[in-house]
Amino acid sequence: MAENKKKVEAITSMDVDFAQWYTDVVKKAELIDYTSVKGCMVIKPAGYAIWELIQKQLDDRFKETGVENVYLPMFIPESLLQKEKDHVEGFAPEVAWVTHGGLNPLQERLCVRPTSETLFCDFYKNDIQSYRDLPKVYNQWCSVVRWEKETRPFLRSREFLWQEGHTAHATAEDAEARTIQMLNVYADFCEQVLAIPVIKGRKTDKEKFAGAEATYTIEALMHDGKALQSGTSHNFGDGFAKAFGIQFTDKDNTLKYVHQTSWGMTTRLIGAIIMVHGDDNGLVLPPKVAPTQVMIVPIMQKKEGVLEKAAELKTRLASFGNGIRVKVDDSDKSPGWKFSEQEMRGIPLRVEIGPKDIEAGKCIICRRDNGEKVEVALDALEETVASLLEQIQVDMLERARTHRDEHTYVATSMEELSEILDTKPGFVKAMWCGNQDCEDSIKEKYSATSRCMPFEQEQISDVCVCCGKPAKKMVYWGRAY
């Protein structure tokens, strides 16, 4: 489509260099700035506003399922972190330590939370006494620190924002149900709000969370064919409860261990939005997470009546229905500049209004996602904008789904797997015997990992793609961020 051709030199074309394209978009859309601490970024207003919309809509969905928000400290005493063996082994290599208070060394060093399972366990230990205290369905919005070696904005930073839900239940069944329930909340949120289709499934033992009995995941496919783990939900069984001594007295007057879950989503989602929807002109935001959904660009704004008309249209849109997030760009840049600027920022709709339009009682509306321009009578502005925003949300999901499906392949042999991974970036569906040796082998040879064992299984063949032994599961494989 001609309208969607690259218009801005400031952004490297994604076909030339996807990584550079990503960095350019992040900078040009003014989502972040780098800071003097490696891997720590300033999230600028344009980026933070997206996060606020994600937070709000995700939090609403949580609350509908009975989640309550809490806040726990950011420091974890070393002894507490040590209590669950697998957990500490998983996180120890990447935690940051606080060793001094003021000038004096601390008696016990504190780690800056990389995740808060241990803190929640320490808290639940005393907070839960009876079956009447269950379930606990708590969540916190906070930042966590993981001392990553290689960092990238949103995808892998040393400090990132997230939510972490931590629940405790009386039975294994309740815990499993909550784990799946939250995965479904995540999947629905990604598709309906972020317009990102995801594959729901279970992680293999190799890929599961440190200390979990089972990890469930939603996996999304980026525009370059690489996978991105977009949210995880873990069932801990009673492993943590036993390590931390979280017991309750059940109805039958016996002491039992609780069963726990945790689940999280992070600012990485913003990276996913960029890499799923973005194009060579910059960011493309789904309307539901666009801080500004409509930008009105006055043409020849110094002519009498133009700015007034633009302001009137803004008021009309802002008060329509539940309110459309709309702004007027009345800066003294040229219209062409404004067009490019708003495209880089991903604003879903642009309304152009100039003297000719005012005279004719119309305006021009341009869609960011596909570049289509339409003339609209001013009388029909609100209805048209509202329905276009809905349509964009739907079209973006559909486009992303088509892209993902077109980049999902099937392999029944190592030769096929190898050829697909080398020539056609995307998901590869292949059978697996359940043995970690095969996973390791595929990773070593093709640097592809098992993304998940999808809930929707298909019987592609009877034998493992790697070793030829009887297959147990169909697995999505791919190279991942």
Next chain:
RNA sequence: CGGGAUGUGGCUCAGGUGGUAGAGCGCUACUUUAGGGAAGUAGAGGCCGCAAGUUCAAGUCUUGUCAUUCCGACCA
């Protein structure tokens, strides 16, 4: 943590064999412009990432260090 690239005004970069700092864009003011990154005039802005060293003299040479970025291994 391994390999490569790069650090010079806000941004992108130029500064052979060492000799005391440049451009374009942006920014500020005014004027003219205006339907896909407009133009003129006049301004402001830099201990050349940081630290040692060599030298009469270092943006330039040496060593170290920090950061950014890309490619791998590890993770959301």
